[in-house]
Amino acid sequence: MYSGISGMKGFQTKLDTIGNNIANVNTFGFKKGRTTFQGMMSQTMQDAQGPLGGGPGRTLGGVNAKQVGLGSKVGTIDNLHTQGNRQTTNRPLDLSIEGDGMFAMYESGDGTATGGGLQGNENVTFSRAGNFYLDSDGVLVNGDGKYIIGDQGNGTGLTGRAGALTIPSDAQSFSVQSDGTINYVNPEGETEVAGRVMLANFSNPSGLRKIGNNEFQETANAGWVNGPAGGPLGIDNLSIAGEDGAGQLVSGTLEMSNVDLAEEFTEMITAQRGFQANTRIITTSDEILNELINLKR
Template structure:
């Protein structure tokens, strides 16, 4: 065999080896793609999970042979296979899921929850929250959910200082209804019994009020305690069926054993005095007994509301939301959480303000995996892998034929 022919056969072998290399790159890259699709499908029920898609890129060889003319429609490069540029995360909102848990939240709009894991601040759309045994708000992964204080500083949300509601002495009792001005013989006095009033220790010290009709819209009010002892006697005046604007407030001094004395204001503004039957009754009381925490909820603006057995509600903290200029500022680290890339900026705020979305209580965001799309991608990865394997087997057959030609 001539040297020229041997050289030609050797060159063809090299091209066949390149084809095997190209086919191998296809196998490896489509295997990565299959892994990405498989991970998406495996997390179809993971709250807050964001699906990803592998990005393919061609490998191109300019070649070392003669160059084609500039105006030629042909290219020198033959290609050297395919590679991956990594996966691209899809940040579209996941499916809204109703849970019935008042602590679960779904962000309707922009924003991520800020959570702390091992001292590092991470970001997530997964809103399945609960209070742990220490009274700290955490998610299902055990990450501490962060709030935002008045100084725009991230802080944990704790119920440690909200276990009980202290008692409050009554300051004002408001009344509603009508006080009849009709006089009879003998006169019938109006009376309101057992009005709940609380002393400085939060102990109920009910009082009763009786109204003697003096005629002409004038009444004498007498306040007595539970032991029927008189606490105060004062005048109440009406003009044209309405409380006289010059009428000053009526105040009852409430003194109980073991508690400081308190002055209770009796507010009759808005009541009437007509010939109708007396319907006078207490309408509001700003005092209350001590209470224990009974429930905790989160409002649409992220405010944590603590409810007590005495009917009181206190705002404990407000959840922080984070927003980024671009999705590329985040990198996936697992547990439905993302870390901020170095050099990226983050903006913190509250739900319902600026560009941040509102929160929906009793709901959470599920995975955004589209099963139809993923099964389509699954077929594409399978076919790409199959085609690459055929390239390798075909190139191998051609190399074998070249070896056989050399042998002959």
Template structure:
């Protein structure tokens, strides 16, 4: 009878432990990246009253089964359930969710830890950190902006090397749009002609404007149908001040070139008189190209391009309104150049690469978030603050980590992983646990009443 009481006590203990697990799960129903737990039970050591025996043909007696009395129940395991939690949209670019397996790697002087809670912020030194101040680990970029996937390091976004984008000098410009042949501004009697500009940057990041004019000549090149002459007018700085006046005092060294040949004042843009499409630029309709170059601009300032290529192949001569414009670079933007820029924002891609956006329009990689994977993630040990640490049964972290794409997963910015606690299951388990606790307490009560009856026999 005493055995039944102790069996009941063991039942109370394990159901209380199970209730502790359930209570912790419910308490963390809104904890970002929380992984719920479950308790499992096992029966305890048995007292054998009679062992089993085999049948005996000689005595014609049958076999007997063992007779045992169990001594209660114990906790078999408390397992961490590593199923992925639902997604919660936050629209905060510093909130990141892991789609698939793996953990973020974070750490400080106390060691390296792992978490599924992708709640990050940028500290005063430009590092990505957890709310507790642990730095997010990842891979840096080299001088060429390429990711170096080696030993993980704290991921610094606003480093001195990454805070600015260097200026780049312009090497190409494209002129496009339509010039109407009968536009009165092209008339040879008009002293200004049709004026348009192209802008470009020097290697220091200063912006300049080159002013051109288009005109119909009274005779010679540029006077025939489908022809219009091109002239350099002025070179201006970013404040509109005239640096070079090509009309009144043209420097002999600065020239419009077709290959190695100077074009001078005989530069003509040719159009097909049937289709109105561009057919070439040069000083002779038999030897034309799509573009010209303005050579020796560096005589004005060393940082100016030595050879600025201007592409006119996108121009047309249709009836209608004239609207000639220009853009820096070719159709893919190559050769456009840019001013110096500062880091204005950054985004985290699905591959974990952090891409910086600069005020001058440049984008470049700032680093990549590394992911840690384990052969047995359920073997990780919780240490609080949404953190796990490796154990002998989880597998070791190699210090390098994985590219999230190599695991078949992805990172989603602006989203957090919610707790994987299922409240309907937890409440059901709570009810079952309560009934189990009540039943075990009844064992103790009934055993006590039986002992009272036994003691009462002496009265």
């Protein structure tokens, strides 16, 4: 009976994961989850034994252990960071990453860059959703108003708030290159550089923690390549798109969710059947207990 209960709990978690995947099938940059199971400890009724005797005089061969499993448990809930399909939007501030890497965003009280770096690394979050916008100052932000971290253009400082990755309001046009460089045409018709969007690269992106709003947070197991070691976030901690293993940027496109609806529906059916089978175990166990009680009558 308790083995059936453990199976029901595990399949409920699997169904929760599947439901979250299906709910985010149209979420930009969403990475699907996957639930795996492990067998729980087994009750050993008899240990394994080796052969009795030796050589030609051996009397009995070895026997295997006799064990009864006590159910299953959730082993892992993985975040699968496979590449999602690109959707063409033709909007220059919609960026998708072809390959590895994530956009870095910053929320700061004063929004300043200090000593060539940004203080308060706990406020740095990461995302694969590249639907960016311009605020009233012309600064590049995400949908929640967080500032996109990048190179100010001189190769020494990171973006803070005003004056970083800023496209002037009188610019005639602008474009984003595959390496993240933002070019704009000034009123005189000359091309200038507004800055460059940088990427954060991780050796184990599945180790990032989902915090909602299409954002991830660094953990001890994410393996931030060239990440800051206790100091402020600096330009050397980020990668140029297309270099150091980071992917390239594709302007005018957005990365869609990597959820496959056909796969999720199939997994949902198998999880539902597994849940029903475990309820049958509980029902059968209850019927056996009822028969034992009837024997007393």
